[in-house]
Amino acid sequence: MALSRCRTPLRLIVVFVTNNDLFAGVSVTDPAQFRLQDFLPYLLNHAAEEAGQGFSRIYKDRYGMLRTEWRVLAHLGQFGPMDxxxxxxxxxxxxxxxxxxxxxxxxxxxxxxxxxxxxRRRATLCLTQAGQAAYTDLAAIAQDYDRTLLARLSAEEHAGLLDCLRKLGGDLPKD
Structure with a gap:
């Protein structure tokens, strides 16, 4: 794709980006210098997919669950009934x-x-006894899986990674 055909749309994007508070102070660089493999959202997504792949096989094989089902189950298991x-x-x-x-x-x-x-448009969701058992089983496996992943990092790297992810991730659910 020739860049000359994209000049106007690029200018529009630059105006949008520079007007967004999130990108205040960010300078626009030459698009030819962009490297996807160094783009932080790409790296975070890639790391999340890689890290989560093994665990997703576990909840799929054991309970026939997909990722969003596991996330709903985990939220209900950890935080209790909610909508x-x-x-x-x-x-x-x-x-x-x-x-x-x-x-x-x-x-x-x-x-x-x-x-x-x-x-009547609103409903409270609650784990059944079987759901609680599945959550308890998977939560224990998740803790072991997490320890295995973190074994690749030093204690300092682990603490730094958690700190960075919490800064980038915004508000996470509290216990």
């Missing part, structure tokens, strides 16, 4: 994906959905 909207906000997952995951977890008899008496 799907709250899970979506905490997990940063779109409501349609949460809705599909909740339906799949209901089909597996891992989650119950209780309609709110005042607002």
């Amino acid at each position: 799907a909207t709250r899970i979506g906000i905490m997990a940063r997952v779109h409501k349609t994906k949460i809705s599909r995951a909740v339906t799949a977890l209901q089909d597996k008899r891992f989650v119950t959905r209780t309609l709110d008496g005042d607002d």
Whole structure:
């Protein structure tokens, strides 16, 4: 693709980016110097996919779950009953994906959905006994899996990584 054909759209993007508070003070460099393999969002996504791949096989093989189903189960297991909207906000997952995951977890008899008496559009999600057992099993495996991943890092690297990820990740759910 010739850059000369893209000058106007690039200028529009530059105006947008430089007007965004997140990018205030960032200088626009030559696009020819861009290296995807050094782009932080790309690296973070790649690391997350690589790190999560082994664990995703475990919850898929043991319980037939997909990633969003595991995330819903984990949020309910750790934080207790809540509505799907709250899970979506905490997990940063779109409501349609949460809705599909909740339906799949209901089909597996891992989650119950209780309609709110005042607002029938709202429902509280709760783990069933089977859902709690699956969560307990997977949470223990997740802790072991996490320890295995972190064994690749020194204590200093581990602390630094967690600090950086928390800074970049914004507000994470609290215990």
